[in-house]
Amino acid sequence: MSHPMLLVIGSGPRPMRGYLLEQTAAHYPLLLINDAPLTWQKPYVIDHEVADLSDPIAVNTVAASLAVRWPIAGVLTWDEFHLMAAARIAHSLGGRPGNTFAAVAAARDKATSRQRFAAAGVPSAASTWVHSLDAAASAAERVGYPVVLKPAAYAGSIGVIRVDTITDLPAAWAIASAGAAHQGPEGDGVLVEEYLHGDEISVETVTHRGVTSAVAVTRKAVGFAPYFLETGHSVSAGDPLLYEVAPVASAALEALGITHGVSHTELRLTPEGPKVIEVNARHGGDLIGELVRLATGISLPLATAALACGEIPNLRPTQQRSAAIGMIYPPAEGIVTHRDLRPGSDQHLEHFQWLCDVGDTATLTPSSTTPNNIRAGYAVVSGDSAHDAQQHLADVLARADVKVTSAVPPRRVSNSGPPYAV
Incomplete structure (x- = not known):
């Protein structure tokens, strides 16, 4: 039996979001509204429109055009900045499954989120x-x-x-x-x-008709103080911490009125207990959904797709493993003259991606508008345990070789890509 057709709002950049489109397209026919002509996305969609995704009228117009041509069963997005558009279009297409406009707005506006958390007694900053x-x-x-x-x-x-x-x-x-x-x-x-003292984590959840299931907890490495740049993430199936933090994440979603979809709730493990940093009513960035799949076998992209067309998602874990991602950074600021992954065992290496090219300007100074401009690449590994995954990751990162020269840079921008919402 064929799956229903879904409309995706914004593919996002391939290095960090491509797996979402690829895995969903393997099971569902997809339409795409994108902010630029298609390149790598072409094999994964059957039709598309290009529009300024920050312009609600333009997005609504092309969505209506696609709806005339195709029977759209649901609407989804993986991008923080397109959540409002997805909610609006789902409603305009006759009430397709999704969150209310008010719930998405409450999650997007952190000032409103804090007010809702305080009113509901959800621990936060x-x-x-x-x-x-x-x-x-x-x-x-x-x-x-x-x-x-x-x-x-x-x-x-x-x-x-x-x-x-x-x-x-x-x-x-x-x-x-x-x-x-x-x-x-x-x-x-x-x-x-x-400022909340303690380790930072996130809880990856799936909410269907107001009932939230906590699928995984993501442990994070944060660096480049005084900034809060996430330098790595790890997920382990059956992590006992999940049972402690899941109720807090669920309460935060309920306080905001989130009744639908995959969410990524960030918390800190303070001495007083878990406290919410923020709720993101979409997938976590930095390939966290891929870490969940590698560790548990649960596909969050397919869960999102199922929910979008009113189906019950399959959240049954099929494996008990661990997975981790680590970011690669240049050794100094300057012009990239060399990048290479030195030979070694790639048995546990799942993904490796450079985010810079030879000739790019490398920096270790986060930009106020694109802080992840300092990344040179990333590696994703899997292992039988959290310890194994971290060992495999350390090995790969040690073999990732980036060389720069301190010569005066030419007028060229870094190729590390746009900011990734995590």
Whole structure:
């Protein structure tokens, strides 16, 4: 029996999002609305339209055109910035399965999220919404240093920075406000938040008709302080931590009114217990969904597709393994003169991708609008246990060789790609 046809809003960049389109297209016929003419996406879709994805009228127009040509059973997106468009189109096509516009807006706007969490008793960071440096200084004084500044409606760690003292605040405000200037229309301003001490994790969940199932917990490595750049992730089937943090993630989704879809809820394991950083009503970035599949056998892309057309997703694990991803960084700033994966055992290597080319400008200074511009590549490995996966990952990363020269760079931008929402 053939599967229903689905409409995808935005493919995202291939290095980090390509697996979502590829795995879904293997089981469902797909239509795509994209912001640029198709290249690598062509084999995976049967029809498409190109539109400015930030323009609701343009997206609605081409969605209506596709709906005339094809019987669309559901609408989905994997991109943080297209969640509102997907919700709007699902509703306009006669009420296809999806979250309400209000629920998606609450997840997109972190100021609203904090208000909903507080009202529902969901543990999260103390937070104040501000629009000026003076207001940020007053809020930081009340919260107590260190604090975190973050744009209210951005993603991918863009504009997010830790501030340890009032002396550091003006420079940090410049970074956060630069990010806020480009954030989505669902929110505005900057949040001044309590810094949560503890390890950072995320919970990958699937919600069907208001009932949430926690599928996996992702343990994270974060670096490049005072920024919060995720340098690696790992997933293990049967991780006992999942049972501790799943109720908090479920409560956060319920507080926002999320009743549908795959979600990625970030938390910190504080001395007082798990506290929510934010809820993302879509797949986690950095190939986290692929880590879940390699570790458990559960396909989050197929779960998203099933939910989009009103089907019950298959969440039965088929294996008990571990998987990890680690980012590759240049050794210094300069021009990339060489990149190579030195010979070694690739038995456990699942994916390897360079994000820079010879001749690109390498940097170790995160941009306020594209902080992941410092990445040179990544590796994904699997193993029988979390320890094994980390050992395999360390071996591959040690063999990834990037050389740069400190010569004055030509006028050329890095090829590390756009920011990836994680």
